[in-house]
């Protein structure tokens with residue numbers, strides 16, 4: 670399966686909302702995604718298959734630190750390696766722009782995402798108790814240093 674990664678343009682906003690709504694209990698509105706396109710600290714990256722957006726990653730970069738605020742694949746496109754492709758590309762991009770550390774928060778119950786992150790060198794770095802407002806679930810903070 671072939672995937673390409675590129676910045677996501679605002680014309681894809683409906684597709685972003687659609688993908689996000691398939692997995693995110695605190696799903697983002699169109700307006701929230703649109704803000705990301707104009708936020709200078711935001712990086713909005715998409716993974717495409719034959720010009721169809723199938724997943725996205727949004728990160729905020731401040732100085733040499735990046736925080737991945739959202740990442741998701743359309744359910745039809747999971748387990749084909751697209752998540753690995755997207756995140757690997759983001760690690761490359763981060764290095765290019767001088768990022769030294771990347772963090773993210775993941776639900777304690779989300780073992781598939783944790784497995785992806787661990788495969789790509791992220792390690793648990795902390796716990797935020799009752800972080801998620803929808804069900805009070807804890808977040809595991811994961812971290813990866815770039816050399």
Ligand SMILES: CC(C)(COP(=O)(O)OP(=O)(O)OC[C@H]1O[C@@H](n2cnc3c(N)ncnc32)[C@H](O)[C@@H]1OP(=O)(O)O)[C@@H](O)C(=O)NCCC(=O)NCCS
Nearest residue numbers: 692740741742747748749750751752753775781782784785
């Ligand atoms: C987590 C997610 C991004 C993974 O993307 P993906 O394209 O399916 O992942 P890949 O096919 O690249 O798989 C990479 C690794 O992730 C892990 N993984 C992915 N899906 C998994 C599953 N259902 N069960 C167990 N491990 C899984 C495996 O370690 C896998 O490596 P392997 O194929 O060598 O076993 C995707 O499942 C998703 O969008 N989930 C819903 C949104 C979400 O949870 N986002 C993270 C918020 S923090």
